[in-house]
Amino acid sequence: MVDFEYKQHYTVKDLEEIVRILRAPGGCPWDAEQTHESIRRNFLEEAYEAVEAIDEGSAEHLREELGDVLLQIVLHARMEEEQGRFDLDGVADGICQKLIYRHPHVFGDVKVSGTGEVLSNWEDLKRKEKGQKTNTDALSAVARSLPALWRAEKVQKKAKKAGFDWPDVSGALDKLSEEIEELKTAVAEGSNIEEELGDLLFSAVNVSRFVKVDTEQALTKATDKFIDRFRKVEAQAKAEGRPMEEMSLAELDALWERAKHA
Incomplete structure (x- = not known):
């Protein structure tokens, strides 16, 4: 049994002590063997789950998810404290x-x-x-670990501060059209497809800045819409007594159009 004071309510200092106990000899073997790298993804997942709680508007869920984020912070700080570099x-x-x-x-x-x-x-x-002595320094400092659309937006905003931007959305739209044509050519030729697709996405982000739309949120909503319509298509196919896998693309397209207007 560990030497620990059980309470009805705990504080951040108590969380620090719990993490210390978990990582100490005689504590939890799993916690003790974790490193910054091994729980890197956990940190990202917990942050996203906290954001989802914000989107839900649930205070209770947010309290829980912020606790999970705080645990990640305390764990990383504890690892550094064990090495004598810094603490919480x-x-x-x-x-x-x-x-x-x-x-x-x-x-x-x-x-x-x-x-x-x-x-x-x-x-x-x-x-x-x-x-950061130059504008390029500021662009390079945007974290590469950010979601790609988000990172592109931040880089573009910093470039704008240096005066490197179109005066209005028309320039961004023209560039988007240009990149679509270049992607078509790349696909037809079977070369530079990844590069041209990247340029297209980067240009789409540029348009989003001008029209003040969050690209991550827009894509999330588009994905949700796709799932909702797919669900309706699957339900219609089931109502007809046929698996989707056995239907032709033309039949599925017809169901999709019906789902769009349902």
Whole structure:
């Protein structure tokens, strides 16, 4: 039995102690053998599940998922503490220092006219803090681990700050049309397909910026719509007493059109 004080309610400090016990000799073998790399995907999954709870509008679900995210943070901090590099307090100190530095209009004597100036100052301070001397440095600093559409959008926004952008959506739409034709050629020739498809997606993200649509959300909704219509197609096929796999593409297209207008 471990030496641990059981309570009705626990705090972040208690979570730190629980994680310490789990990773210590005599604790949990699975927890003890985990590394930053082995639970990297867990961190991403927990963050996405927290976002899903936000989308649901469920406070109780969000509380649970934020707890799972917090566990990941405490685990990673504990691993570093075991190596003598930093602990959870060091993590908190770092973000506190950053927030104070990047809010000189709150913790200093800088005057701002509104949110736009706050964001502009934030980016300028961030570049100084990160030692980003060129615009390319700022683009390169966008995390490669981000979802590709999201990363493309952030890179494009930073390029815009350097003046590298079309004046309106028409330029982005023309480029999108151009990339569609180039993809068609690549497919016909059987070469450079991945590159041309990437250019097409990048151009689609450019259009989304101008029309102020979140590409990740738009694609998520499109996928949900596809699933909903597919469900209707499958139900119609079942009602006709025929498996989808035995129907022709023309028959399935006809069911799809009916599902679109159902």
